[in-house]
Amino acid sequence: MELHNSKHMVLLSSTGLGHLIPVIELGKRFLFHHNFKVTILAVTSQTSEAETQILNSSPCHVIQIPSPDLTGLVHQNDAVVARICIMMRAAVPAIKSIISKITPRPSALIVDLFGTESIPIARELNILSYVYVATHAWLLALLVYSPVLDVQVKGQYVDLTEPLKIPGCSPIRPEDVVDPMLDRNDRQYKEYLTIGNGIQKSDGVLANTWEELQRKDLQALRDGGLLSKVLNMRIPIYAVGPLVRQPELEPSSSTKSLLTWLDQQPNESVLYVSFGSGGTMSYEQMKEMALGLEMSGTRFVWVVRAPNEGATDAAFFTTGGHDNDDKMCKYLPEGFVLRTREMGRLVPEWAQQETILSHGSIGGFLSHCGWGSTLESIINGVPLVTWPLYSEQRMNATLLAEELGVGVRPKVLPTKEVVGREEIARLVREVIGQNEKVKSNPVRRRVKEIQHSAVSALSKGGSSYVALSQVAKTIGRE
Structure with missing residues (x-):
């Protein structure tokens, strides 16, 4: 036996x-x-x-x-x-x-x-x-x-x-x-x-x-x-x-530096931008993303990955490779890094996302809508700008924006057309506005309700x- x-x-x-x-x-x-x-x-x-x-x-x-x-x-x-x-x-x-x-x-x-x-x-x-x-x-x-x-x-x-x-x-x-x-x-x-x-x-x-x-x-x-x-x-x-993965007890040195900067920002005022472990976008879309973030006037943390003109999941098998600030600058519009040095922080390739999302100054997440990232956002009460790229992410984006009401989405699918800077700026402002607007934001209210539901379910x-x-x-x- x-x-x-x-x-x-x-x-x-x-x-x-x-x-x-x-x-x-x-x-x-x-x-x-x-x-x-x-x-x-x-x-x-x-x-x-x-x-x-x-x-x-x-x-x-x-x-x-x-x-x-x-x-x-x-x-x-x-x-x-x-x-x-x-x-x-x-x-x-x-x-x-x-x-x-x-x-x-x-x-x-x-x-x-x-x-x-x-x-x-x-x-x-x-x-x-x-x-x-x-x-x-x-x-x-x-x-x-x-x-x-x-x-x-x-x-x-x-x-x-x-x-x-x-x-x-x-x-x-x-x-x-x-x-x-x-x-x-x-x-x-x-x-x-x-x-x-x-x-x-x-x-x-x-x-x-x-x-x-x-x-x-x-x-x-x-x-x-x-x-x-x-x-x-x-x-x-x-x-x-x-x-979901819990925040690191001992963040990396680069994350500590980022957290120090976040500590100095107002509550729920910073947009976190990341496209998951494998997501990539074209050079043209990356340019519009950068200029849209700048146009929004919103503080941001952006995990930057090299553009790819073909697959939207080009980094799936190589997540976490090292890049540097000089190399990142080559992907971005001329002068962008200098112009946004006070309002934003760029992170090469990969970040300790769960640690960043749990910080009180994060007020929105421009995300590829992978389910893991989606849950990390919800569990921290952070509303989303949906930016689906591959896999089941289009389905997730529809669920988040249309059924659950915890996100906003572009008028066109990012995989079908380049989303322009004006549209990006509009979406960012919709999630992170002035303080008086934030309090009455229905997307923000709804994500807080679901956050409470999520925490209760696991308790x-x-x-x-x-x-x-x-x-x-x-x-x-x-």
Whole structure:
């Protein structure tokens, strides 16, 4: 008879900060709140300095699995989703070997979205398996329903004139679909459908959202809900978020210098500008961004990354590389750095975002709308200027601006057209205005309400705390 350690679990993460950070934060909740031993298996690109730093600072036991040799498996034009899926599939033998050698055997395997093809390992080892969806319930609904849409819809989704209907959930506009759905002939679309089908093979799903935020979508997904009935979906759905990275106890020297400057600024007067761990923009858009920030007259902290004329996710596998002020100046309009030296601060490549967002002088966040960044903004009560670039970010932007009311958005999608400086200045002023306007700002009021809801959900006795406790009890009984 196999011996299991009912208080030991393995979490599997794919590469990329947007995947890795939520997995580590979930592991920390099990470790500190439910007394589990947690082992994190991280399949890494080994090209991201920020990824390495975060792995090394994790309180959980981390085993890094270097990216397998993908020669002949990945094509030059393959998108990020396809590359990660192929990487995770090629790593399955190494993942199985590591888990099989852990003694006594853990009682559960929790995989991120890109790790669903490792679920059969749990079946073979007779342990529980869960999928951790580090994003929101509306996206989860679209993902599991996509295999049905694949049969129902003819032609390209983006050519449709009516929104895609998801039983029991809000419909989604064709232009807001996730990147893999933009081209049904692309390799990443087939990988995306594989993920959607793989989720139901698990023993349950943990989502990085909370009951009070997305009750309608969660009810649709659960047993008895409209979507659940259509899919015959019987696995439990647990809302366990918002799980976000906490501010660093010991900030880096560059962050300390930035915090000193922020200490000198008025409360909620500074706009934080960042496009996540992988986001990039064209040279022309970077120029308009700079001039728009200057035109707004608003204090700002801008995480600057080299422009890219092709992919909007060009930095995904290399986050945290070093750059310097002289090099940054080459990307920006002539004289911009000198003219804005009193009102703004530029940070090369990557910043300790959670530490910056928690500072009292930050009053707005111009963001790519990655879900991790979105949650960090909400948990700190900071309203957003939405600037979606890739992945599910267009969907997130719509959720934030139109359903939740915690953000404002440009009139055109930044991935379709260059957003001009005047429009950027207008959006910034809408989020951060004069003191008397700030107090009556509906977006700011709404984000404070949701912030309170988020904090309550995670607190002892809150909906997310109770949900994760249920998962812990189920695993602990095995």
